[in-house]
Amino acid sequence: MTRVRMDLFVSLDGYTTSDPTPDDPMGPDWGRLTAAYTATRTFRERIFGDTSGAGTTGVDDTYAAAFFEGIGSEIMGAGMFGLHTFPDDPDWKGWWGDRPPFGTPVYVLTRTAPRPSISMDGGTTFHFRNAAIGDVLAEATDAAGGQDVRVGGGIGTALEFLRADLVDDLHLMVAPIVLGRGLRLWDGVPALDRSHTVTTEVAESGTIHVTFTREQHA
C-alpha cells in the first residue's frame, strides 16, 4: 500500500526556514537546520557519492537511511525545483546536476505555463503539473508502482498537504536551535496526534526526531 511520506527540518521554535528569498529559497539558516542530516554517512554517500565511510552512524543516520528507502515517486513545489529563482530559463533542470538523487518520477507543482517533462540520468524524470494536489498525488501514486510517494518542500507545498491531511508518515528533524523568525510549520495544521501515532527520539547530535504515523491509509 502506497503511503505518503514527508520529512521536514524544523527549529525548536517551529520554523522551517528563516528569511527565504527567491535567490536563497532555503534561507540563511538552512545549513544549521540540516547540519545533523548532512553529516550522516548515508547522506554523504547518497548525495555526494562519498563512499569513504565518513559521516555519522548514529540515530541521525538511521533516519537518513530510512529516508532513501522505498520511494517510488516524489512531489515538490515550484520553488524547491527552482522555478521561482530562474523563472525565465526554459532549460532550467533543477539544482541537482545531470544525475539528480531521486531516481524516480518527480512531479513539480507549478502555476505557470506547462513545461515538457525532462528525463535525467539515473532514472529521474521531472514532470510539471498545474493541477489540484489531490490529482497530482493520484498520478504520483500510480507512478510509484506500490512504493511510497514523498512530498518534498518547500514548506508551502508541505503545508498544503499537511492541512489537507494527506500525509501518512511525517518525520520531523528538530534541530536544537532557535531561529526567532521565519515560516512556521504548524500554522493551520490539524492536531495530527488524533489521527497518527507519535514517537520522539533524540540523536547524539541533539536533534530530536519526531514521527507521526497513520495506522491506516485514509
Added chain:
Amino acid sequence: MTRVRMDLFVSLDGYTTSDPTPDDPMGPDWGRLTAAYTATRTFRERIFGDTSGAGTTGVDDTYAAAFFEGIGSEIMGAGMFGLHTFPDDPDWKGWWGDRPPFGTPVYVLTRTAPRPSISMDGGTTFHFRNAAIGDVLAEATDAAGGQDVRVGGGIGTALEFLRADLVDDLHLMVAPIVLGRGLRLWDGVPALDRSHTVTTEVAESGTIHVTFTREQHA
C-alpha cells in the same frame, strides 16, 4: 549566585495552553500537557504528599526532582494565583490550600489595587506587587538569599521575562501531543541558543526535555 529559572509545558506545535478562560485558566488540554510530570514519583510526593513510592522514576522524575531543588523565591502572574478568576474575593489565597507547595516568598504580579501579604503554613508568603518585572525580580532575588528565583506562569508572565532575556535556566517539557491552537510560547522570544547552551533528551513517556542554560548570569 542566584539564577532565574523557568519550567514550562509546551506541545510539539509550540502551544503552552489551548483555549484558556478565567474559569479554566490552564485550558482543557492542561492535563495532557502535564501528564508525564504529574505521573512522577517526585510530583506525587511533593504535591500530593503520597509517600507510598508510587509514580514514575525515569527521566521525567529526574527533571521533576530538579524542579524542586534550590528555589529561594518565586514570581508568578495574577492569573496563576487566581486573581482573574476571583477578582472580587479579598480573602482569596490561591489554589494550593492552607499549605502551598512553595515554602518560599512568592511575588504575585498584579495591576490591581495592592493587597496585604498573606503568610501561609509551610513557609509560603504571598506578596502582591504592581511594579516593573525587573524591580520585582530584584526584590525576589534579595529574598532568595543566594538560592534561585523561579518564574512561574502563566504564559503571559513567562513571556515577559523571556522577551526581556531575564531567564538563565529554561526547562521545556515538550509533550508528544499537538494542540493546533492556543497561546504560543515562542512569539517574540529571542534566539536563546545564541546566549544559552541547549540540551535535548527524551523520556520514557515520550516527553522531550529541552534545557537552555546561560553560562554566566547577565
